[in-house]
Amino acid sequence: MTQAQAMPDPQPIWQIMTGFQQSAAFKTAIELELFTKIGEGNKTVADIAKACGAAEKGIRVLADVFTVHGFLTKADENYSLSDMSAAFLDKNSRTYLGSAVEFIMSDGQKRGYEDLTNAVRSGGSQIQGEASMDPDSPMWVTFAKAMMPMMFPAAMGIAGNLGFEKDQKLKVLDIAAGHGIFGIMVAQAYPNAEIHAVDWANVLTVATENANRMGVGDRHHLIPGSAFDVEFGEDYDVVLVTNFLHHFDAETCAKFMSKVYAALKPGGKAITLEFIPNDDRVSPPGEALFALVMLAATPGGDAYTFNELKKMCEDAGFSSNVHVPMPPMPQHLVISTKEG
Amino acid sequence: MTQAQAMPDPQPIWQIMTGFQQSAAFKTAIELELFTKIGEGNKTVADIAKACGAAEKGIRVLADVFTVHGFLTKADENYSLSDMSAAFLDKNSRTYLGSAVEFIMSDGQKRGYEDLTNAVRSGGSQIQGEASMDPDSPMWVTFAKAMMPMMFPAAMGIAGNLGFEKDQKLKVLDIAAGHGIFGIMVAQAYPNAEIHAVDWANVLTVATENANRMGVGDRHHLIPGSAFDVEFGEDYDVVLVTNFLHHFDAETCAKFMSKVYAALKPGGKAITLEFIPNDDRVSPPGEALFALVMLAATPGGDAYTFNELKKMCEDAGFSSNVHVPMPPMPQHLVISTKEG
Numbered sequence: 073m074t075q076a077q078a079m080p081d082p083q084p085i086w087q088i089m090t091g092f093q094q095s096a097a098f099k100t101a102i103e104l105e106l107f108t109k110i111g112e113g114n115k116t117v118a119d120i121a122k123a124c125g126a127a128e129k130g131i132r133v134l135a136d137v138f139t140v141h142g143f144l145t146k147a148d149e150n151y152s153l154s155d156m157s158a159a160f161l162d163k164n165s166r167t168y169l170g171s172a173v174e175f176i177m178s179d180g181q182k183r184g185y186e187d188l189t190n191a192v193r194s195g196g197s198q199i200q201g202e203a204s205m206d207p208d209s210p211m212w213v214t215f216a217k218a219m220m221p222m223m224f225p226a227a228m229g230i231a232g233n234l235g236f237e238k239d240q241k242l243k244v245l246d247i248a249a250g251h252g253i254f255g256i257m258v259a260q261a262y263p264n265a266e267i268h269a270v271d272w273a274n275v276l277t278v279a280t281e282n283a284n285r286m287g288v289g290d291r292h293h294l295i296p297g298s299a300f301d302v303e304f305g306e307d308y309d310v311v312l313v314t315n316f317l318h319h320f321d322a323e324t325c326a327k328f329m330s331k332v333y334a335a336l337k338p339g340g341k342a343i344t345l346e347f348i349p350n351d352d353r354v355s356p357p358g359e360a361l362f363a364l365v366m367l368a369a370t371p372g373g374d375a376y377t378f379n380e381l382k383k384m385c386e387d388a389g390f391s392s393n394v395h396v397p398m399p400p401m402p403q404h405l406v407i408s409t410k411e412g
Numbered sequence: 413m414t415q416a417q418a419m420p421d422p423q424p425i426w427q428i429m430t431g432f433q434q435s436a437a438f439k440t441a442i443e444l445e446l447f448t449k450i451g452e453g454n455k456t457v458a459d460i461a462k463a464c465g466a467a468e469k470g471i472r473v474l475a476d477v478f479t480v481h482g483f484l485t486k487a488d489e490n491y492s493l494s495d496m497s498a499a500f501l502d503k504n505s506r507t508y509l510g511s512a513v514e515f516i517m518s519d520g521q522k523r524g525y526e527d528l529t530n531a532v533r534s535g536g537s538q539i540q541g542e543a544s545m546d547p548d549s550p551m552w553v554t555f556a557k558a559m560m561p562m563m564f565p566a567a568m569g570i571a572g573n574l575g576f577e578k579d580q581k582l583k584v585l586d587i588a589a590g591h592g593i594f595g596i597m598v599a600q601a602y603p604n605a606e607i608h609a610v611d612w613a614n615v616l617t618v619a620t621e622n623a624n625r626m627g628v629g630d631r632h633h634l635i636p637g638s639a640f641d642v643e644f645g646e647d648y649d650v651v652l653v654t655n656f657l658h659h660f661d662a663e664t665c666a667k668f669m670s671k672v673y674a675a676l677k678p679g680g681k682a683i684t685l686e687f688i689p690n691d692d693r694v695s696p697p698g699e700a701l702f703a704l705v706m707l708a709a710t711p712g713g714d715a716y717t718f719n720e721l722k723k724m725c726e727d728a729g730f731s732s733n734v735h736v737p738m739p740p741m742p743q744h745l746v747i748s749t750k751e752g
Contacts, residue, residue, distance in 0.1 A: 080496040081740055082562075085509060086698070088438045088481060089516050090705075091431025096525035097704055098428045103529045127535030132693075133707045133714075134532050139694040140701055141428060146694055156420040169425060176429050185436035189443045192474050195467030222422075353472075354479040354486055358426070361480055364437055365430075367473045374473075400421055 097137050099177050102161070102170040106134060107143070107153060111162035115150040168221060175218035180211045184368030196371040212250065212271070216278040220251035226314070227253045229398040230343055231261040233405055234310060239264055245311040245335060246270065247299050252279025252292070254314045254345070259288035265310075270295045270302060300328065304335040311336055314345040315403075318362070321372035322384060329388035329408075339412035342390065347375045348397070348404040358402030381406050437477050439517050442501070442510040446474060447483070447493060451502035455490040508561060515558035520551045524708030536711040552590065552611070556618040560591035566654075567593045569738040570683055571601040573745055574650060579604055585651040585675060586610065587639050592619025592632070594654045594685070599628035605650075610635045610642060640668065644675040651675055654685040655743075658702070661712035662724060669728030669748075679752035682730065687715045688737070688744040698742030721746050 101107065109123035121131040139146045143157045153162060160169040175181065184197050191197045236242060242265035246255030249269035256279075259265050267288070269279050273296040283292035295302050299316070311332045317325045332342050347362035354360050359375060366373035376384075378395045385393045390408035397404045441447065449463035461471040479486045483497045493502060500509040515521065524537050531537045576582060582605040586595030589609035596619075599605050607628070609619050613636040623632035635642050639656070651672045657665045672682050687702035694700050699715060706713035716724075718735045725733045730748035737744045 079507065080494075080499050082496065082500050082509060083698070083740070084482065084496060085438075085500055085512075088434050089513055090435070090701070091433075092435035092517070092522070093431075093525055093704060093708070094428050094701075095430070095432035095435075096528045096708070098425075100529040100532055104532060124532075126533045129535035129714075130532030130707060133703045136693045136700055137704050140697050142424065146692065154420075156422065156424060159420050160422050160425055167419065169422060172425075173429055177432070182432070185433055188436045189440040192440055192444060192470030193466045195469035352486065353476045357480050358423070360476055361430070361434075363473045364433060364477050367470060368433070368436075374469075400423070 094137070094141070095177060097134060099173045101134055101138060102173050104134075105163060106131070106138070107157045107161035107170070108163040110135075110144065110151055111153050111158060111164060115152065117149070117151075120151065167224070171218045172222050173218075175211075175215045178211070178214055178218075180209075180214075181369070188368055191367050196367065196373075197369055198371075209272075210274075212275045213278060216251040216275050220253050220282065223251065223253050223315075224257075225401055226345055226398070226403045227257040229401065229403075230254055230312065230314070230345065230405065231257045233396055233407065234258065234262070234341070234343070235407075236262065236309070238262060240309075242266070242309040243307060243337075244268065245295075245304055245308045245332075247311065247313050247332070248316045249279045249312075250275060250315075252276075252282045254312050255279075255292065256283050256286050256288055258310065258312070259283070259291050260286065266291050266293065268293045268295055268305070268308075270297070270299050270304070272296065272298070300331075304331065306335055307337040308335050309337060309340050311340070311342045312345075313342055317344060317381070317384070318346060318366050318375060319370050319373040321374075322376070322380060324372070325376075325381075326384040326387040329384050329390070333389040333410060336410040338410055340410050342385070342406075342408040342410075344381060344385075344406040344408065345403050346381065346406065347402050348378050348381065348395070348406075349375050351377050351379060353377065356402065359404075362402065378404075378406065434477070434481070435517060437474060439513045441474055441478060442513050444474075445503060446471070446478070447497045447501035447510070448503040450475075450484065450491055451493050451498060451504060455492065457489070457491075460491065507564070511558045512562050513558075515551075515555045518551070518554055518558075520549075520554075521709065528708055531707050536707065536713075537709055538711075549612075550614075552615045553618060556591040556615050560593050560622065563591065563593050563655075564597075565741055566685055566738070566743045567597040569741065569743075570594055570652065570654070570685065570745065571597045573736055573747065574598065574602070574681070574683070576602065576649070578602060580649075582606070582649045583647060583677075584608065585644055585648045585672075587651060587653050587672070588656045589619045589652075590615060590655075592616075592622045594652050595619075595632065596623050596626050596628055598650065598652070599623070599631050600626065606631050606633065608633045608635055608645070608648075610637070610639050610644070612636065612638070640671075644671065646675055647677040648675050649677060649680050651680070651682045652685070653682055657684060657721070657724070658686060658706050658715060659710050659713040661714075662716070662720060664712070665716075665721075666724040666727040669724050669730070673729040673750060676750045678750055680750050682725070682746075682748040682750075684721060684725075684746040684748065685743050686721065686746065687742050688718050688721065688735070688746075689715050691717050691719060693717065696742065699744075702742065718744075718746065 104124040114120045121128040246269040255267035349359040363375040385408045392409040444464040454460045461468040478484045586609040595607035689699040703715040725748045732749040
């Protein structure tokens with residue numbers, strides 16, 4: 073064994089190879105409401121299994137897996153939620169995030185990873201049909217519904233970084249609004265803001281529902297269609313470009329930002345929300361790994377560095393571009409101002 | 413942002429959900445020989461892409477992903493292998509383990525995780541056809557070829573723990589031999605050992621190839637068929653029960669160990685190789701998580717604790733059962749002796 077013990081530890085190889093097994097276990101735990109049922113007071117395998125409608129053997133294995141991962145604790149054969157699971161994985165929590173698996177681990181998203189070798193060979197996803205860029209793709213309705221809770225902190229960050237007077241009248245364009253939460257939280261923070269949300273018509277139904285539910289429906293207006301094709305109108309104080317640019321190549325992004333520039337009034341601000349890695353492209357981890365997501369999902373998208381985003385914005389006419397990280401979130405802001 | 417910052421960090425949720433993305437990236441890196449080509453001296457994106465026959469954009473993203481994971485280092489846009497990658501992921505290394513993805517991430521193995529919710533509901537895999545238990549399943553030929561390198565350390569551990577005199581004449585039964593490496597390394601350590609390997613006929617062709625290549629072909633004999641059905645013969649000094657019991661329920665295991673007991677001569681040893689978690693079933697991590705693998709792959713298998721294995725062996729007649737962990741490996745031995 074001397075020889076084997078002198079070797080590096082191959083554990084990381086085993087861990088990365090079996091990561092898909094842990095992802096599947098997480099999806100199953102969400103589907104069976106494992107965390108929710110434990111949060112409701114079921115502690116033993118027998119009680120949890122009954123509450124989840126599952127076999128005791130299956131629940132024992134699943135609960136042990138999440139104890140290993142620190143999502144649960146186990147003492148005297150009783151399972152409890154960790155603080156993190158209680159906050160984010162119990163459906164009774166207002167900050168429940170579990171719905172994200174419905175998008176992140178949807179068949180549509182997983183397809184890109186089944187074909188990843190081909191994407192690396194070609195430099196971008198080769199998947200056709202119902203892909204990220206197709207109008208009326210049901211993927212974006214799923215996205216809008218499943219991912220909204222995960223976007224709350226970033227939406228709070230945007231509303232908190234706009235820098236206008238609270239009672240100012242604001243005309244806000246929300247590009248590729250999806251669930252609408254970015255515009256909605258601006259509307260909540262600025263009572264005189266009017267939001268104009270652009271997205272495909274089927275997706276905007278989700279945004280409208282959310283705007284009504286969150287009490288800003290009367291200030292939430294719709295511009296259905298592709299963000300590349302529709303007329304935005306003009307004289308906007310704010311244009312929100314959230315989780316959008318990463319789907320496209322740099323040239324397309326720069327051209328698109330020209331359209332944004334044209335829609336702003338002098339002194340207006342484009343707020344870009346992006347996963348922005350450092351120039352080394354390998355830090356911070358969450359930001360850097362997002363490049364893989366775009367390689368798997370899009371023909372030409374990427375996780376752009378701030379310098380790359382700045383170049384796009386400068387090419388579009390913005391002379392002032394400020395990078396605003398929002399740790400611990402992997403999503404950062406770029407605030408680009410149209411000179412007055 | 414005060415409210416958001418007071419919350420627990422949801423990063424572990426993102427990490428477990430996106431684990432399947434990293435697994436896919438690993439499979440792609442192995443398929444394109446990313447680590448091998450870097451090991452051969454290709455350092456820049458352009459050179460690596462050319463050597464791998466892939467696009468520069470794709471290789472940049474892939475190499476950055478593995479830099480984030482610590483499998484590569486990156487300095488001045490030049491990538492290098494970590495010690496671990498050089499040892500285990502470069503095909504030119506004698507300890508290359510990358511082939512394991514061909515089994516661990518095969519379609520046959522992944523199917524169980526696609527159906528995991530159903531398995532938890534039912535208490536075991538509901539997958540039919542070409543599953544772990546089917547004779548002539550090509551899965552086990554893939555297993556034999558892909559997983560042999562990963563089993564070298566455990567095989568060395570077995571040969572080193574038998575405790576016989578080196579020149580002793582040994583009659584060894586190698587149950588579900590697969591690649592044959594467990595019996596083969598006993599044959600290498602004990603020049604007067606004769607190995608009798610049991611497995612399905614299609615799988616044994618792999619074991620025979622390996623025995624010939626490793627110089628013990630003249631002492632490597634075949635008993636083709638199911639380990640449950642074939643006649644083992646008798647008067648064995650050693651029976652190797654490696655990575656076998658975890659596929660079956662406890663009752664089946666105990667019954668099978670009775671057959672092993674009957675095949676041994678007095679003083680003979682059954683050597684069981686298993687992922688053996690502690691009684692708490694949630695430590696150590698590698699051992700504990702193996703229960704998930706069996707839930708996804710088998711109707712009744714499990715990662716058994718030492719006390720459970722001891723009970724099976726005692727029920728089969730073995731009065732002496734010794735637990736031999738082999739850290740840092742997740743696989744342990746149980747050495748069961750038939751009283752003389």
